Amino acid sequence: MQHKAKVEALSLDLASLRSVQSFAEAFKGRNLPLHILICNAAVLGVPWQITEDGLEMTFQVNHLGHFYLVSLLQDVLRHSIPSRVVVVSSESHRFTEIKDSLGKPDLNLLSPLKEHYWAMLAYNRSKLCNILFSKELNHRLSPHGVTSNAVHPGNMMYSSIHRYWWGYRLLFALVRPFTKSMG
Ligand SMILES: NC(=O)c1ccc[n+]([C@@H]2O[C@H](COP(=O)([O-])OP(=O)(O)OC[C@H]3O[C@@H](n4cnc5c(N)ncnc54)[C@H](OP(=O)(O)O)[C@@H]3O)[C@@H](O)[C@H]2O)c1
Numbered sequence: 001m002q003h004k005a006k007v008e009a010l011s012l013d014l015a016s017l018r019s020v021q022s023f024a025e026a027f028k029g030r031n032l033p034l035h036i037l038i039c040n041a042a043v044l045g046v047p048w049q050i051t052e053d054g055l056e057m058t059f060q061v062n063h064l065g066h067f068y069l070v071s072l073l074q075d076v077l078r079h080s081i082p083s084r085v086v087v088v089s090s091e092s093h094r095f096t097e098i099k100d101s102l103g104k105p106d107l108n109l110l111s112p113l114k115e116h117y118w119a120m121l122a123y124n125r126s127k128l129c130n131i132l133f134s135k136e137l138n139h140r141l142s143p144h145g146v147t148s149n150a151v152h153p154g155n156m157m158y159s160s161i162h163r164y165w166w167g168y169r170l171l172f173a174l175v176r177p178f179t180k181s182m183g
């Protein structure tokens with residue numbers, strides 16, 4: 001039997017809160033239910049850059065953009081139960097904290113100035129944000145039938161995530177025979 005599905009693409013730039021907002025409006029305009037929302041996008045190893053919203057790119061794309069998207073679509077998720085959110089995080093979240101040198105949580109670390117930016121650290125912190133977000137979302141929405149889970153897809157899987165820095169292109173190519181493949 002042949003299955004037929006109508007697939008429609010809408011553009012979304014997570015580095016722009018305005019784009020996230022227009023995506024959410026366009027989606028809501030379709031009056032479709034939303035049963036599964038996968039927050040998968042990420043950048044790794046990008047040079048320090050500030051988005052149009054004045055935030056560091058890795059933080060905004062990997063965490064804040066998804067956070068805003070889910071917030072805007074929360075009512076649709078709640079009207080579509082059973083529904084779920086899946087946040088693609090990483091084991092990398094275990095390697096970091098969002099605390100200052102005295103051990104106090106410091107949210108300024110999430111969108112650092114250029115002199116304090118280290119791409120790998122920013123990525124790891126954004127993946128920790130993914131986990132914290134997913135846990136809290138599940139806590140708040142699961143009583144209403146919307147669940148949220150975070151996943152680690154596998155270590156150094158050959159995707160396009162290495163594209164932003166030559167060092168990662170080399171590293172991912174070297175380990176490719178030993179890691180999980182997409183297929
Ligand atoms: N690969 C691994 O070993 C690994 C390990 C642990 C966790 N992960 C996680 O797995 C997830 C998927 O990564 P991947 O390895 O499949 O990397 P990928 O091939 O680079 O896929 C990342 C996706 O993010 C999208 N994206 C980047 N910037 C965006 C933006 N500003 N707005 C909207 N979308 C944007 C990209 O879209 P375009 O192609 O259109 O730019 C791309 O489709 C990520 O959350 C990553 O942290 C990967």
Ligand SMILES: *[C@@H]1O[C@H](CO)[C@@H](O)[C@H](O)[C@H]1NC(C)=O
Nearest residue numbers: 091092093095096120121124
């Ligand atoms: C980031 O996470 C990786 C594991 O994916 C770890 O090897 C690395 O030391 C961490 N780096 C920082 C700066 O947190």
